[in-house]
Amino acid sequence: MAGCMARSRALQPIMLLITSSLLLLLCPASSNDAAADELALLSFRSSLLSDGGSLLASWNTSGNGQHCTWPGVVCGRRHPDRVVKLWLPSSDLSGTISPSLGNLSFLRKLDLSGNHLSGEIPPELGRLSRLRWMDLSDNSLQGSIPAAIGACTYLTGMDLTSNRLRGTIPLQIGAGMKNLAHLYLGENGLSGEIPASLAELPSIQLLSIRNNRLSDSNNLSGLIPDPIWNISSLTVFVVQYN
Template sequence: MSPSPHLTNLSAALMEKHLFLCIFLAFFLHFSTLSFVHAQVTNISTDKQALLALKARISHDPSNLLTSSWSTSSSVCHWMGITCGARHLRVTGLNISHFGLTATLPPQLGNLSFLSRLDINNNSFYGALPEEYAQLRRLKYLVLSRNSLSGELPASIFDNLPNLQLLYLRSNMFEGRIPSTISKCRSLQNLSLSFNNFTGAIPKEIGNLTQLRAIYLGYNKLQGEIPKELGNLAKLERLSLPNSYLTGTIPREIGNLTLIKYLYLYSNKLTGK
C-alpha cells in the first residue's frame, strides 16, 4: 500500500525543517568559532606586544623606569604608567609623561583598542605621528606636548576618533596644514597646537566643533584671516592666536562668543577696529 499524500507531505516538511536546522547550526558554529578566535587574538597579549614595541624603540631611559618595570614576566596591568580597565582587563591608559624618554612612536600602539588616554608629555619623542592611531576609537585624551615630533599631521588620523575630548600637541615641530578632518572629532573640548610650524589657513571647519572650550593655535606660521565660523563656538572660553602671521580684520562674529574669558590676538598683522 502506498503512503497517503498527507504522510508524504508531512515527511517532506520534517526533512526540510531538519535540513534548515543543520544549515543554521553549521553557520552558527562557524561564526561562533570566528568570534572566539577574534576574541583570543585581541586580548591583553595584543596590548602587551604593542607596549613592548614601544619599549624596543626607547633609546634613552635616564631613570631606568621602563627597563625595570616593563618586564615580560609580570602582568601588563602592573607596569609603571599603565592603567587597565576593571571590566575587560585591557589597557585603558598609557601615561609616561616626564620620564625623559627618547624614542619614536610605534604604529603598534594603534592596536590598544581599549585605550582612552595616551599621555607622553614632556619627553624627547621624535619622528612622525603614525596613521595607525586612527584605530583608537575609544581615545579621549591625546597629550603629546613638549616633545620633538615632526612631519605633517595625517588627515586620516581624525576620521575615527569620535570620543576625543582633548588634543594637546603643543611645543613640537609639526608642520604643514592643520587637517580640516579635525572637525570630525565632535566631542573635542580642548585644542592646543601652539608652538609648532603649522602653515596655511586656520580651517573654517573648526567652527563645527561646538563643544570646544579652548583653542590654542599661537606661535605657528599660519596665514590668512581668522575664520568667521569660530563665532559658532558658543561654549568657547579661550581663544589664543598670537604671533601667527594672521591678516585681515577681526570677524564681527567673534562678538557672538559671550562666554569668552581670554582672547589673545597680539603679534599678528590684523587691521581695522
C-alpha cells in the same frame, strides 16, 4: 558492536573540531587581545632609544596580564587585562612613537608629554576609537598632523603644543570630532590658513594655535574664518604670534 566502535572513532575528529571551535569562540579572544596589548607595549618600548632608566625595566614578556602592573600602564575594570591608560609624562623617554600603539584598542588616555620623542605622529593612532585624551606636548615631534587623527571621534582633548610640526591643520580635525573640547596646537611650525572646519567642533571650549618659539613660529595666514566666532561653546581662543 564493532560497527558502533568504528562510527565512534570516525566521529572523534569531528567532535574535537567542534569542541575546539567552541573554545575559540568562548575563551581565547580575551587572552589573545591581552597578548596583543602586551605586544603593542613591547613594540613601543623597543622603538625608544632611552626608556627612562629603570622606569620601564619591568616591561618584558610575561603573559598572564602582568603588563597591567607595568609602570605607566593602567588596565580597565570591566576588562581587567586591556590597557585603558598609558601615562608616561616627563619620563625621560627618547626615540619614536611606535605605530603599534594604534593596536591598544581599549585605550582612553595617552600622555607622553614632556619627553624627548622625535619622528612623526603615527597615523595609526587614528585607530584608537575609544581615545578620550591625548597629550604629546613638549617633545620634538616632526612632520604633519596626521589626518587620521580625525577618526578619534570620542576625543575630548588633544595637546600637541611645543613640537616641531609642519604643514597645515588637517580638515579632518573638526569634521567628525564632535566631542573635542580642548585643542592645543601652538608653538609649532604650522602654516596655511586656519581651516573653517574648526567651526564644526560643537563642543570646543579652548582653541590655542599660538606660538612663542623664537625661531619656529607658526606661519598661519589669511583671515580667521567667520564661523569660528559663532561657536557658542568657545570660551578661549588663543591665536597671537602668527
